[in-house]
Amino acid sequence: MVDPSHKGKEFAPYSYTIEPGKVREFLLAVGEDNPVYRDSTLLPPTFSTLAAFWGGAGLEASLNEIDVEISRVLHSEQEYIYHAPVKVGDTITGTTRIADIYAREASAGSLEFIEFVTDYVNQDGDLVITDRSLVIVRE
Amino acid sequence: MTLYFEDVSVGDELPELEKGPLQEVDLVRYAGASGDFNPIHTVPRVAQSVGLDTTIAHGMMIMAYAGKMITDWAGAGTLRQFKTRFSGMTKPGESVVCRAKVSKVIEEGGEALVMGRLTVKGKNDDSLKLKGDFTVALPRKSG
Numbered sequence: 001m002v003d004p005s006h007k008g009k010e011f012a013p014y015s016y017t018i019e020p021g022k023v024r025e026f027l028l029a030v031g032e033d034n035p036v037y038r039d040s041t042l043l044p045p046t047f048s049t050l051a052a053f054w055g056g057a058g059l060e061a062s063l064n065e066i067d068v069e070i071s072r073v074l075h076s077e078q079e080y081i082y083h084a085p086v087k088v089g090d091t092i093t094g095t096t097r098i099a100d101i102y103a104r105e106a107s108a109g110s111l112e113f114i115e116f117v118t119d120y121v122n123q124d125g126d127l128v129i130t131d132r133s134l135v136i137v138r139e
Numbered sequence: 140m141t142l143y144f145e146d147v148s149v150g151d152e153l154p155e156l157e158k159g160p161l162q163e164v165d166l167v168r169y170a171g172a173s174g175d176f177n178p179i180h181t182v183p184r185v186a187q188s189v190g191l192d193t194t195i196a197h198g199m200m201i202m203a204y205a206g207k208m209i210t211d212w213a214g215a216g217t218l219r220q221f222k223t224r225f226s227g228m229t230k231p232g233e234s235v236v237c238r239a240k241v242s243k244v245i246e247e248g249g250e251a252l253v254m255g256r257l258t259v260k261g262k263n264d265d266s267l268k269l270k271g272d273f274t275v276a277l278p279r280k281s282g
Binding site for chain 1: 158165168169171172173174175176177178179185188189190197198199200202203204206207209210211214215216218219220221222223224225
């Protein structure tokens with residue numbers, strides 16, 4: 001069981017500087033060969049996952065804080081809202097909170113859902129991306 | 140080539156994007172690049188311990204493919220919103236096909252917006268991997 005009292009919990013903010021080498025590695029890993037990402041400082045749509053995993057303690061540590069083991073977790077939904085441009089070289093700071101925790105009965109047994117919402121601001125303090133991530137915890 | 144708002148109509152289909160067949164090492168590479176080291180993506184023994192028959196691809200890797208389809212068509216930096224629901228697992232050996240269709244075109248808040256719905260399915264069995272929706276802001280020919 002995920003303790004429902006964690007709903008509303010806010011994790012420590014984390015910062016991530018978007019390094020060109022790491023972006024290049026990410027582009028190669030997802031087969032993103034559009035030359036625009038090589039020839040400009042623009043970033044592909046899901047790049048902020050780098051900040052989520054490399055910027056702070058990462059998802060695994062956040063899950064540990066609420067006593068959930070990462071291998072029991074599956075990603076159910078992911079949404080990004082792009083408020084303002086982010087480019088290579090920017091430093092973004094994310095603050096993640098648990099927006100919801102709920103259970104649902106399914107054929108596979110009881111499934112628990114945790115909704116994480118992260119707002120990222122850039123080095124000027126402008127809101128750039130909202131990341132909403134829904135995960136399933138398997139019993 | 141720039142895609143303009145005036146070039147887009149409801150019902151238009153985006154060019155399909157096919158990826159795969161995925162190799163085990165692609166999952167390892169994505170784990171290292173993204174920093175998502177959940178072992179169900181890379182270590183068969185752990186995947187089996189939670190009831191899977193083998194490792195499964197990161198949903199975010201499949202979402203990145205869908206994102207590539209969108210920005211190959213609309214241009215980098217045009218996305219305003221992008222959402223996916225991960226419906227099925229993708230395993231090594233599978234190929235996937237990303238498809239999308241324009242569902243709405245509106246002018247709102249001074250921006251020319253195009254919305255669409257997308258799917259990613261297994262190439263061989265048509266199994267649904269993810270579905271989602273997106274909004275891009277496009278330039279107008281009139282400027």
